[in-house]
Amino acid sequence: MHGGVVHIEIINTGSELLLGNVQNTHGAWLGRELFRLGLRVARQTTIPDGAIIEQTLAEAVRRSDVVLVTGGLGPTSDDVTREATAAVLGCELIEDEAAMRSLEEFFASRKKVMAPTNRKQAQCPVGADILPNGNGTAPGIYVPPRMNPVRPCAIFLLPGPPRELYPMFLAEVEPRLRSLAGVSALRGMVELKFTGVGESDFHQAIDDQLAQIEGLEYGYCARISEVDLRLIGEQSATAQGRAIALAAFGPQCISEGGDSLEFVVLEQLRRAGKTLATAESCTGGLVASRLTDVPGSSEVFVQGFVTYANRAKIAQLGVQVEDLEKCGAVSEEVARQMAEGALRAASVDVAVSITGIAGPGGGSPEKPVGTAWLALAQRGLPTIAEKVFHLRDRNGFKKAASQSALDLIRRHVAPQP
Amino acid sequence: MHGGVVHIEIINTGSELLLGNVQNTHGAWLGRELFRLGLRVARQTTIPDGAIIEQTLAEAVRRSDVVLVTGGLGPTSDDVTREATAAVLGCELIEDEAAMRSLEEFFASRKKVMAPTNRKQAQCPVGADILPNGNGTAPGIYVPPRMNPVRPCAIFLLPGPPRELYPMFLAEVEPRLRSLAGVSALRGMVELKFTGVGESDFHQAIDDQLAQIEGLEYGYCARISEVDLRLIGEQSATAQGRAIALAAFGPQCISEGGDSLEFVVLEQLRRAGKTLATAESCTGGLVASRLTDVPGSSEVFVQGFVTYANRAKIAQLGVQVEDLEKCGAVSEEVARQMAEGALRAASVDVAVSITGIAGPGGGSPEKPVGTAWLALAQRGLPTIAEKVFHLRDRNGFKKAASQSALDLIRRHVAPQP
Numbered sequence: 114m115h116g117g118v119v120h121i122e123i124i125n126t127g128s129e130l131l132l133g134n135v136q137n138t139h140g141a142w143l144g145r146e147l148f149r150l151g152l153r154v155a156r157q158t159t160i161p162d163g164a165i166i167e168q169t170l171a172e173a174v175r176r177s178d179v180v181l182v183t184g185g186l187g188p189t190s191d192d193v194t195r196e197a198t199a200a201v202l203g204c205e206l207i208e209d210e211a212a213m214r215s216l217e218e219f220f221a222s223r224k225k226v227m228a229p230t231n232r233k234q235a236q237c238p239v240g241a242d243i244l245p246n247g248n249g250t251a252p253g254i255y256v257p258p259r260m261n262p263v264r265p266c267a268i269f270l271l272p273g274p275p276r277e278l279y280p281m282f283l284a285e286v287e288p289r290l291r292s293l294a295g296v297s298a299l300r301g302m303v304e305l306k307f308t309g310v311g312e313s314d315f316h317q318a319i320d321d322q323l324a325q326i327e328g329l330e331y332g333y334c335a336r337i338s339e340v341d342l343r344l345i346g347e348q349s350a351t352a353q354g355r356a357i358a359l360a361a362f363g364p365q366c367i368s369e370g371g372d373s374l375e376f377v378v379l380e381q382l383r384r385a386g387k388t389l390a391t392a393e394s395c396t397g398g399l400v401a402s403r404l405t406d407v408p409g410s411s412e413v414f415v416q417g418f419v420t421y422a423n424r425a426k427i428a429q430l431g432v433q434v435e436d437l438e439k440c441g442a443v444s445e446e447v448a449r450q451m452a453e454g455a456l457r458a459a460s461v462d463v464a465v466s467i468t469g470i471a472g473p474g475g476g477s478p479e480k481p482v483g484t485a486w487l488a489l490a491q492r493g494l495p496t497i498a499e500k501v502f503h504l505r506d507r508n509g510f511k512k513a514a515s516q517s518a519l520d521l522i523r524r525h526v527a528p529q530p
Numbered sequence: 531m532h533g534g535v536v537h538i539e540i541i542n543t544g545s546e547l548l549l550g551n552v553q554n555t556h557g558a559w560l561g562r563e564l565f566r567l568g569l570r571v572a573r574q575t576t577i578p579d580g581a582i583i584e585q586t587l588a589e590a591v592r593r594s595d596v597v598l599v600t601g602g603l604g605p606t607s608d609d610v611t612r613e614a615t616a617a618v619l620g621c622e623l624i625e626d627e628a629a630m631r632s633l634e635e636f637f638a639s640r641k642k643v644m645a646p647t648n649r650k651q652a653q654c655p656v657g658a659d660i661l662p663n664g665n666g667t668a669p670g671i672y673v674p675p676r677m678n679p680v681r682p683c684a685i686f687l688l689p690g691p692p693r694e695l696y697p698m699f700l701a702e703v704e705p706r707l708r709s710l711a712g713v714s715a716l717r718g719m720v721e722l723k724f725t726g727v728g729e730s731d732f733h734q735a736i737d738d739q740l741a742q743i744e745g746l747e748y749g750y751c752a753r754i755s756e757v758d759l760r761l762i763g764e765q766s767a768t769a770q771g772r773a774i775a776l777a778a779f780g781p782q783c784i785s786e787g788g789d790s791l792e793f794v795v796l797e798q799l800r801r802a803g804k805t806l807a808t809a810e811s812c813t814g815g816l817v818a819s820r821l822t823d824v825p826g827s828s829e830v831f832v833q834g835f836v837t838y839a840n841r842a843k844i845a846q847l848g849v850q851v852e853d854l855e856k857c858g859a860v861s862e863e864v865a866r867q868m869a870e871g872a873l874r875a876a877s878v879d880v881a882v883s884i885t886g887i888a889g890p891g892g893g894s895p896e897k898p899v900g901t902a903w904l905a906l907a908q909r910g911l912p913t914i915a916e917k918v919f920h921l922r923d924r925n926g927f928k929k930a931a932s933q934s935a936l937d938l939i940r941r942h943v944a945p946q947p
Contacts, residue, residue, distance in 0.1 A: 131571040132749060133562025136553060140576060145550025154548040156582075159557060159574040169573075332549060391815075391836070397822025398808075398815030401836040405814025408890055408924055416842035419808070419818040419834030421827075425876060429833065429846075459842060473825055507825055 119294045120155045121147060122173045126184035126194060127273055128161040139183050139278065146282060149302040151330055151345050152294060167197035174201060174266045178258075179293065181286070184273035186251035188230040194270055195254065199238045203262055206236040212243045212252045219250055244269075244285040249277040255289060267293055303344040303351040305358055306367045308374060308520050312340050318361045326353045337509055338516035339367075339374070367523065374519045375403045375410075381528050382413045382463065389522070390459035391417040392430055392451040394442065395469035395485055399515040416459040420451065430454030443468050443480050445488075445498045452490035463526055464490045467518045469501075471510045485514045489521050497525055536711045537572045538564060539590045543601035543611060544690055545578040556600050556695065563699060566719040568747055568762050569711060584614035591618060591683045595675075596710065598703070601690035603668035605647040611687050612671065616655045620679055623653040629660045629669045636667055661686075661702040666694040672706060684710055720761040720768040722775055723784045725791060725937050729757050735778045743770045754926055755933035756784075756791070784940065791936045792820045792827075798945045799830045799880065806939070807876035808834040809847055809868040811859065812886035812902055816932045833876040837868065847871030860885050860897050862905075862915045869907035880943055881907045884935045886918075888927045902931045906938050914942055 123143055130137045140157045147154060155177070160169050166185060173180045185194030199206045212235040220227040234251050237243055240260050244253030251272040258265035269286050271278050291298065312335040323331050329350040334341040344354040359366060367374050382389055391400045391414075401417030404410050418429050423442055426432040431454040436446040451466035469485025476482035483504040490496045499521060503513035540560055547554045557574045564571060572594070577586050583602060590597045602611030616623045629652040637644040651668050654660055657677050661670030668689040675682035686703050688695050708715065729752040740748050746767040751758040761771040776783060784791050799806055808817045808831075818834030821827050835846050840859055843849040848871040853863040868883035886902025893899035900921040907913045916938060920930035 130557070131561050131574060132565050133558045133560070133751075135751075136555065136558050138553065140547070141550045141553050143550070144548050148549050153578075155578070156586075157548060157576040161570075161572070165573075334550075334552075393815075396819075397827075397831075398810075398818030398834050398836065399822075401815030401838075402813075402819045402928070405816075405836075405838065405888075406925060406928070410814075411838055414814075415839040416846065417815050417834070417836030417838070419815065419822075419836065421818075421822065421834070422832040425833035428877075429875070458846070460845075471822075508823060511819070511823070 119152055119179060120177045121152055121179045121181070122177045123154055123157040124166070124169055124173060124180065124182045125157070125159045125273075126162055126166055126182065127159070128163075130159050131161055138275065139273075142275070142279065143181060143183075143282070146287070147290075148332065148343065149345065150287070150290060150294070150296050151300060152290070152296070162191040163193065164197075166194055167200050170197055170268075171201045174261060174268065175263055177264075177266050179267045179269070179290065181269045181271060183271050183278060186234065186253070186270060186272050188228065188234055188250070195233070195236055195238070198254070198256065198268060198270060202238055202256065202260055204238050204240065204260070207239055208232070208235050209237040209243050209252075212237065215245060215252065216250060244271075244281055246272060246277055246281060248280060249274060251277065253281050253285060255285070258293070297347060299347045300345070301348065301351065303355050303369065304371055305342045305344075305355065305369055306371065306374075307340045307342065307362055307365045308338055308367055308516055310340065310362050310365045311335070315340065315342065315358075315362070319357050322357045323354050326350050326357075329354050337505070338503070338513040341371075364524070367520075373403075373407075374516060374523065376407050378519050378522045378526075379404060379407055379410055379413050381523060381526055384528055385526060387413070387462035387526065388415050388459075389413050390415055390455045390461040390464040391518070392455035392464060392466040393417065393419050393518075394421060394426070394451070394467065395471045396467050396511050396515045396518065397421060397471075399511050400465070400467065400518050403515055403519070415461050416455075418451075418455050418458070426451060426454075430458065441480065443470055443484055443486055445486050445500070448486035448488040449490075449496050449498050452488035453496055456490040456492065462492045463522065465518050465522050466490075467514055469510075469514055471507050471514075473507065483510060485517065487518055487521050489525055491526065497521070536569055536596060537594045538569055538596045538598070539594045540571055540574040541583070541586055541590060541597065541599045542574070542576045542690075543579055543583055543599065544576070545580075547576050548578055555692065556690075559692070559696065560598060560600075560699070563704070564707075565749065565760065566762065567704070567707060567711070567713050568717060569707070569713070579608040580610065581614075583611055584617050587614055587685075588618045591678060591685065592680055594681075594683050596684045596686070596707065598686045598688060600688045600695060603651065603670070603687060603689050605645065605651055605667070609650075612650070612653055612655070615671070615673065615685060615687060619655055619673065619677055621655050621657065621677070624656055625649070625652050626654040626660050626669075629654065632662065632669065633667060661688075661698055663689060663694055663698060665697060666691060668694065670698050670702060672702070675710070714764060716764045717762070718765065718768065720772050720786065721788055722759045722761075722772065722786055723788065723791075724757045724759065724779055724782045725755055725784055725933055727757065727779050727782045728752070732757065732759065732775075732779070736774050739774045740771055743767050743774075746771050754922070755920070755930040758788075781941070784937075790820075790824075791933060791940065793824050795936050795939045795943075796821060796824055796827055796830050798940060798943055801945055802943060804830070804879035804943065805832050805876075806830050807832055807872045807878040807881040808935070809872035809881060809883035810834065810836050810935075811838060811843070811868070811884065812888045813884055813928050813932045813935065814838060814888075816928050817882070817884065817935050820932055820936070832878050833872075835868075835872050835875070843868060843871075847875060858897065860887055860901055860903055862903050862917070865903035865905040866907075866913050866915050869905035870913055873907040873909065879909045880939065882935050882939050883907075884931055886927075886931055888924050888931075890924065900927060902934065904935055904938050906942055908943065914938070 472482035
């Protein structure tokens with residue numbers, strides 16, 4: 114299958130995925146990882162636990178070069194992915210000695226007794242490879258293309274739980290896929306994260322240039338106030354693409370390699386030896402919550418003020434009653450006083466503030482829903498204020514506004530003291 | 531197809547769903563809505579935009595009583611769901627007059643000129659019904675079972691964007707499905723949301739009793755620190771199930787009908803005419819952020835203190851330095867002083883506090899990662915403190931701990947003044 118287009122299908126088994134109890138996140142995760150290798154998913158199918166897997170796998174094998182199956186490797190009677198695969202291949206299942214030892218060690222190390230039903234988890238189609246599972250009892254299975262009677266199609270049987278699936282994909286599946294699909298070891302992905310610029314800006318500004326780079330594949334992933342640009346190819350091609358993207362939108366680039374804006378901001382402050390406080394109204398604590406999602410944030414982040422009511426802005430941050438009355442809570446004056454008040458009250462080096470109208474109520478012709486004022490106060494430097502407008506539903510507004518507040522820090526705090 | 535098991539398949543079209551750019555949330559949403567009607571999804575397939583839809587639909591129609599297709603109804607050359615359906619049925623597409631008028635009105639009302647390519651969105655297989663779309667340009671299409679040459683299978687073609695899909699499903703698809711599948715109009719779903727109790731507790735305590743109720747289907751949906759119990763059947767059956775669940779776990783029941791814990795807590799406080807402040811350490815603003823996700827929360831929620839550093843706890847909330855040194859930041863004493871300090875500083879009626887160890891660092895043998903102390907201070911009442919333990923990753927801990935804090939309010943604030 115070298116060189117040409119590789120037909121890959123994913124089959125996710127699990128009744129819970131079809132009842133709306135849980136989101137199927139495997140599809141997107143595997144799609145993203147395959148894209149990183151320059152590979153595409155031709156079809157993804159979700160089916161219940163049980164016998165239907167045999168028919169579904171048989172169909173997929175007839176069309177595909179590679180089939181990835183998740184789930185159905187557990188010890189219960191509903192877990193029949195191993196049996197179905199053996200039936201499709203027309204071969205026997207045998208107990209794999211090494212897999213059996215791993216199972217016994219897994220239980221012994223947890224001081225638990227292995228149930229007899231777990232024994233079937235060590236079974237493997239004759240001639241297939243066991244893929245070790247460091248995070249659970251179900252080993253994976255790799256069926257090489259030559260074992261398929263109908264068409265040279267490789268089959269990977271993988272565990273359902275993400276914390277077992279993801280490491281097994283990276284350690285065991287990716288190297289085999291690279292070799293099967295002829296993906297050069299030099300081929301890789303560069304991922305640049307941007308904020309303050311939309312996907313359409315990229316299309317207009319750089320799509321033509323990117324399209325001319327030989328051997329480069331690229332794609333965008335747009336979320337609220339954030340766009341990832343993924344560049345895939347050999348190093349020389351991705352380097353050219355990276356240079357074009359940064360020449361056009363360098364100041365809006367948050368990170369390379371996937372780091373979040375909150376992580377980048379905390380790192381920047383940590384390196385500068387600076388402490389941070391937040392003063393939030395419309396975002397209601399979301400800026401503080403995003404910052405404290407990052408392990409170790411306590412080194413930098415001292416305190417957040419969620420001054421939702423005007424009286425809290427007055428009492429905690431020293432916002433002037435006259436300005437609240439004259440300019441309103443969503444105004445440059447109030448944003449500046451909130452940031453400067455937080456800087457003083459928390460005794461920190463940097464404070465960011467945000468006050469806006471999340472909606473659905475509270476808008477006016479002069480200040481429609483979606484309007485927000487931000488300010489950044491720094492010890493010994495003049496305070497900066499900015500107005501932004503994010504017309505979205507309430508949660509989308511909170512996300513976008515929190516992004517604006519974090520980005521204000523990123524753009525204006527010098528990384529070195 | 532009355533009475534028996536109805537075979538339903540979902541086909542989601544959209545290349546972006548297979549690249550890992552976006553999660554496929556349609557599958558779970560439709561699965562949940564069908565479950566509410568007592569129906570199950572037999573298979574869900576995701577395919578790229580383009581010609582592959584014809585083959586996929588033809589396969590699904592041969593196996594199914596109902597096929598729901600999302601996406602591919604737009605105006606571009608990749609949007610070929612209409613054409614593929616006509617090919618599978620062996621019939622012609624004609625321009626529907628009413629659909630054409632709706633399209634013209636859609637553009638006129640937005641003062642936009644309709645592009646010629648949009649015209650194809652008014653096309654419909656001869657004999658099929660147009661399903662009006664109040665939220666976009668793409669009308670849906672309903673193909674009744676009798677139009678299918680192979681097998682009496684109903685086909686629904688639905689738009690991809692959730693804000694078009696969801697209302698169309700509820701208004702146009704659900705009534706037709708009820709009639710096709712013989713789902714009684716009396717049949718409905720009761721949904722009870724619980725916290726502070728796990729799915730296994732339900733299995734042990736009430737599964738046997740629920741299983742004995744004739745005509746009742748039920749299922750659990752477990753998330754972090756929250757379990758939904760869904761009861762489906764005619765009113766007498768769901769009422770029996772509800773009574774059993776509430777007899778066992780009434781005090782842990784947050785809501786009926788899906789209201790979130792933060793919504794319930796704000797309503798309870800609003801009805802009691804009480805105002806609220808939060809004092810958070812380990813949750814880092816998440817409690818405040820969840821509260822302010824609810825529109826109108828400003829009526830109740832006055833202020834949040836995110837006192838991450840000890841010096842912020844001392845300066846803003848009046849926590850005693852001696853107690854911080856003697857008992858540590860994660861202690862009953864500090865939690866009590868944080869809640870009482872927030873009550874005073876924000877001049878509110880109710881204040882909740884939380885201080886804990888989110889991890890991954892910061893644990894000790896006496897206070898391992900996952901430990902948190904909570905307190906609830908109320909004007910004129912003694913302060914209550916509780917210890918909880920949530921052993922999860924950092925984000926899971928924050929979510930579970932914020933749930934404990936909100937639930938402490940729910941359990942102890944009287945709904946009436």
